[in-house]
Amino acid sequence: MTQFPKAADLGDLLPQPVRSQELLNRLSTRRSAPAQTLTxxxxNPEEVAEILRLGARTPxxxxxxxxxxxxxxxxxxxxxxxxxxxxxxxxGLGGKAQAVLAKLTAAPVSILVISTAAPGPKPVWEQELSSGAVCMNxxxxxxxxxxxACWITDWYSYDAEALEILGVKPNEKVAGFIHIGTTAEAPLERVRPDLSTLTITLP
Ligand SMILES: Cc1cc2nc3c(=O)[nH]c(=O)nc-3n(C[C@H](O)[C@H](O)[C@H](O)COP(=O)(O)O)c2cc1C
Structure with missing residues (x-):
């Protein structure tokens, strides 16, 4: 049975980072699963609550x-x-729009992450970035x-009528559906960027 870490209280002194080989190994091999293979x-509800608690510990x-x-x-x-x-x-969106709905229904649990970003003290862009960080967390x-897990948006995250069906308000945006379950398919490594073309390192 999984031990959930105790939630910290406001103002608690928190531990400094410690090197974790387990986490490094996981970060270097983790992959999303094809959403339609999730089963x-x-x-369970307690684990979902924990996933949300940890997910929301986001910049x-x-x-x-x-x-x-x-x-x-x-x-x-x-x-x-x-x-x-x-x-x-x-x-008249065509068969593909219907076919991708299989990604919406397969997993045992899905978390719809909705951005509620609004003009205010901080740029909307930064608020939306925070929603993306929550999804990844x-x-x-x-x-x-x-x-x-798999992060999916698809057409219904952008269609005005679909958003109404999903209960997303006009001032909100879908950050993603995070579908969560178990897959029998072993993940294969996918193409990764050549970081040397994307990175400059300055002194
Ligand atoms: C914002 C966002 C939306 C995405 N929407 C879809 C989608 O609608 N359909 C899809 O097949 N993959 C979608 N993906 C891609 C997958 O979630 C995933 O990133 C990809 O399969 C490989 O990721 P991995 O490196 O974690 O394995 C989306 C990714 C992001 C970041």
Whole structure:
């Protein structure tokens, strides 16, 4: 049974970083799973709460918490997929738009991360970046609990009618669906960038 680390209280003295070979190994081999291959077991409600708690320990300029979460089980997503499928037909989006709905329904648990960024004391761009950081942190937290995950947006994250179906308000944006479960498919390494073309190092 997984031991969840104790949540720190406001003002607690926190530990300094320590070298962790286990974490380094994991960061150097972690991969997303194809969303449609995700199946049971997925995180139980206690583990989902922990994934959210760890996921939300994310840099956030101004402590605005410019994001919110919708935890969705399979039944909710099956209903949504049905409505989104009808929408795709109505809008003539074609078979691919319907086919990708399989990514929405496969996993046992999905966390919809919604950016609630708004003009205010800190730039909207920075608030949106924080939502992306939350998504990645959720993926790492899921990974640490032994689950595979995948970050998906697809067309319904950008279509106005679809957003209404998803319950995303007009002033909000979808940062991503983080689908979490278990996959039987062993991940293969994918192409990685040549960092020398993307990096300059200055003295
Ligand atoms: C913001 C964002 C949205 C994404 N949306 C999709 C998507 O809609 N469909 C898809 O197949 N992959 C999507 N991906 C890609 C996958 O989540 C994942 O990054 C990719 O499969 C490989 O990642 P890995 O290096 O973690 O294995 C998205 C990634 C990001 C960062």
């Amino acid at each position: 049971v077991p997925g995180p 956030d300029h101004g402590k605005l918490f410019p994001w919110r979460f919708v935890v969705m089980g399979p039944q909710t997503r099956a209903d949504l997929a049905e409505r989104l499928s009808a929408l795709a037909v109505r809008q 959720i993926e790492h937290a899921a990974d640490a609990l032994g689950y595979a």
